[in-house]
Amino acid sequence: MTVPYLTGNYAPVTEEVTAYELPCTGSIPEELTGWYLRNGPNPHAAASKHWFLGDGMVHGVRIEGGRAVSFRNRWVRTSTFTDGATGMDAQGNRDFSAGVANTHIIRHAGRTLALVESSFPYELTCDLDTLGPHDFDGKLTTATTAHPKTCPVTGELHFFGYDFREPYLTYHRADASGTLEFSRPIDVPAPTMVHDFLLTANHVIFLDLPVVFDLEMAMAGPTMPFRWSDDYQARMGVLRRDDPHGAVRWFDIEPCYIFHTLNAHDEQDRIVVYAMRYPSMWRTDSQGFDEVATLWRWTIDLRTGVVSEEQVDDRVAEFPRIDDRLAGLDARFGHAAVNHRGQGALLRYDLHTGASAAHEFADGRIPGEAAFAPADDNPGGDGYLMTYVYDPATDRSDLVILDATDLAADPVATIHLPQRVPFGFHGNWLPDNG
Numbered sequence: 529m530t531v532p533y534l535t536g537n538y539a540p541v542t543e544e545v546t547a548y549e550l551p552c553t554g555s556i557p558e559e560l561t562g563w564y565l566r567n568g569p570n571p572h573a574a575a576s577k578h579w580f581l582g583d584g585m586v587h588g589v590r591i592e593g594g595r596a597v598s599f600r601n602r603w604v605r606t607s608t609f610t611d612g613a614t615g616m617d618a619q620g621n622r623d624f625s626a627g628v629a630n631t632h633i634i635r636h637a638g639r640t641l642a643l644v645e646s647s648f649p650y651e652l653t654c655d656l657d658t659l660g661p662h663d664f665d666g667k668l669t670t671a672t673t674a675h676p677k678t679c680p681v682t683g684e685l686h687f688f689g690y691d692f693r694e695p696y697l698t699y700h701r702a703d704a705s706g707t708l709e710f711s712r713p714i715d716v717p718a719p720t721m722v723h724d725f726l727l728t729a730n731h732v733i734f735l736d737l738p739v740v741f742d743l744e745m746a747m748a749g750p751t752m753p754f755r756w757s758d759d760y761q762a763r764m765g766v767l768r769r770d771d772p773h774g775a776v777r778w779f780d781i782e783p784c785y786i787f788h789t790l791n792a793h794d795e796q797d798r799i800v801v802y803a804m805r806y807p808s809m810w811r812t813d814s815q816g817f818d819e820v821a822t823l824w825r826w827t828i829d830l831r832t833g834v835v836s837e838e839q840v841d842d843r844v845a846e847f848p849r850i851d852d853r854l855a856g857l858d859a860r861f862g863h864a865a866v867n868h869r870g871q872g873a874l875l876r877y878d879l880h881t882g883a884s885a886a887h888e889f890a891d892g893r894i895p896g897e898a899a900f901a902p903a904d905d906n907p908g909g910d911g912y913l914m915t916y917v918y919d920p921a922t923d924r925s926d927l928v929i930l931d932a933t934d935l936a937a938d939p940v941a942t943i944h945l946p947q948r949v950p951f952g953f954h955g956n957w958l959p960d961n962g
Contacts, residue, residue, distance in 0.1 A: 532816075533569075533579035537894070537918045537925075537951050540570040540582065544603065547946040550589070550596035554941035556929065557912065559903055561592045562959035563654065564914050564927060566896065567642055568952015569630045572609060577750040578815065583609050584630030584642055586656050587916065587949045589927050592960075596927070596943040602656035604629040604642045615646065622691070624648045624671055625661040631674035632954040636685045637706025640958070643674040645690070645723065664708035670698045674954065675788070677727035680853050680907070686732060688714070690722040692741045692753075697722060699732065701772065710772055714765065721754045726792040726801055727856040733792055733801060733828075734765040734776065737785050739809050752814035758783070764828065764835070766799065779828055779835045785809035790823065790848035790877075793858040801826040802862060802879065804846055805839075820844040823864065823877060841884060844868045845875055847897035847954070853907035863913060863932070867894050867951075874898050874913060876935045885935045892920045894951070900932060901957035912940060914957055916949040925949040 569582025607613035613626035627647025641649035670689030683704030695713035719741035726733040738760035746753035790802035804821040845864035866873040872894035898913040
């Protein structure tokens, strides 16, 4: 039987490659100096029980002086990769140093961290060599979400870990220097899959949604052991940042699942949330995606307790991103990627006016998540979208750079890579001066 996530551009590459002075069509902006890094599953044995479970591989392009200086791809050498560690020790305790580190890659307090939500982060060098698990000097005792949020005002890193054992959800905060200064459990009634959350200037918003841990699936073998539950109430939980030990206030919402949030911000006595909403997820099994996601807005009225929900756009999309310098603030523009029925595009949403723009990729070329690369020091201003784009005609990939303010225009630059980059998950533009 052919496994879809091991074929086409979902199939892993088998070689770690280093190449220099990459050819380019167009002109790479001179103001861009740094690394574009993107993480994703790339099973070392070319086999995996689920797309989400493959060994992490980071693909990176170094840019400086208008040149694509180098490309390299490296597996993250976790203990699972090197030693076959399973995540449980001989006594049946969780081993959070074991994992595949395949979902995201961020930088905080000078550390480059590869993330997956089932284990500790793994620290990498700029050349993508693995340094080892990062547990915040022994203070971290849970897994770590692959979607932490960095406050652009304080530099704090806000994150959480979820587990199938109590406490099911734990909230953490590290200061700008990388010191883990706060951890507390968040009370939820069952172990649900919590992939993402939200941050505003004044609040943290947790997502407690009806995809629930299934012990029978977990005992059956490696897979995503979660299943949709019609009996579980979908909720958003609001915690004040100035009272992190205080009560979480829960707000019921219509049943849905959210893998990825776009942003949230405070608006007087309200919180405005943007995310990609699935009507449901994994009703029959956890292998595929029977539903599709579109951009929705939730407005939480903290005074009345009422939540309004509305669809913002009807185009199927995923992997939403903003200019991260506006995380938790009223960011006007958001972006998302389209990979649906053989069509590929990048979308730009104007969240203030409701307008949108698109860059349509021709001939079956498919983009991944697009990271925002600022062109200047003005948050929300000019910048570029950077994404790997797969070309099925050549079975190769490019790093495409688009002007975020003129998305319909031809690419500013297309950097031609020495090999294919499989479809993956998340990454970032990491400037040298950032």
